[in-house]
Amino acid sequence: MQDLLTIYLDRLHQGESETFQGPLDPSFLECKETELCFDAPVEIEGKAYIANDHLVISAHAKTTAKMPCIICNEMIFVPIEVTHFYHTKALEDCSSSTYHFAPALRDQILLELPRYVECEGGCKERDSVKRFIKNSSSEKEDTHFPFSGLEQLENLGD
Ligand SMILES: [Zn+2]
Numbered sequence: 001m002q003d004l005l006t007i008y009l010d011r012l013h014q015g016e017s018e019t020f021q022g023p024l025d026p027s028f029l030e031c032k033e034t035e036l037c038f039d040a041p042v043e044i045e046g047k048a049y050i051a052n053d054h055l056v057i058s059a060h061a062k063t064t065a066k067m068p069c070i071i072c073n074e075m076i077f078v079p080i081e082v083t084h085f086y087h088t089k090a091l092e093d094c095s096s097s098t099y100h101f102a103p104a105l106r107d108q109i110l111l112e113l114p115r116y117v118e119c120e121g122g123c124k125e126r127d128s129v130k131r132f133i134k135n136s137s138s139e140k141e142d143t144h145f146p147f148s149g150l151e152q153l154e155n156l157g158d
Contacts, residue, residue, distance in 0.1 A: 005102040007048045007055060009094060017049035026063060028102040029109060036113070037075070040064040044105075046085065055094065057101050059085040061109065070116040072125035080112045 004020045005028065012018055023041035031038050046059025062081040069076055087104045118126075 004044060005100055005105065007057065007099045007101065008097065009050075009055065009091070009099060010097045012048065012050050012055070014050050017047045019045075019047045020059075021045040029063075029106055031065075031110075035068060037066040038063060039066060042105075042109070050091070053091050055089045055091060055099055057085070057087045057089075057104075059105070061085055061105060063109065065113060067113070067117045069119045069123050069125075071118060071123040071129055074119060076117055076119055078114065078117050080109060082108050082112055 004022055004024055007018070021044065023043055026038035026040060026042055029038045029042070040063050042061055042063040044059055044061040046057065046061075048055065048057045050056070060081075060083055062079065065078045065080050066075045067078050068074065082105075085105060085108050087101055089099060089101075123129075
């Protein structure tokens with residue numbers, strides 16, 4: 001099924017376009033890590049054509065990534081969608097009669113990833129983290145106290 005990511009240039013004629021559609025094995029994304037994992041197939045549909053001396057590939061792709069919640073570290077499903085994948089390649093730079101656009105699509109999919117994710121509807125562990133943040137911010141207030149005291153003195157001077 002990875003064949004969808006290969007464009008056969010010798011079958012493409014000027015002015016004609018070749019359409020492709022289907023699920024792709026997510027292995028081309030090369031992400032099987034603890035912080036980022038793709039298990040679900042990548043649904044893709046698009047077309048390839050030759051315009052002047054360039055190969056043009058335009059497509060729409062979506063899949064689901066798995067990333068850990070920033071708060072509790074639980075793996076959650078994150079829908080990823082590339083609505084306008086548009087890739088061009090000069091024909092003179094294509095060294096063979098096939099062009100494999102997996103690396104370009106991979107880059108685009110990875111760009112769509114959010115920087116961080118949280119459990120849907122708010123992480124249930126958020127409260128315990130909030131308590132921790134609250135404590136550290138009240139310490140911060142203590143360190144600022146001498147300055148607010150100075151301000152009061154200045155006001156008294158006026
Ligand atoms: Zn969570």
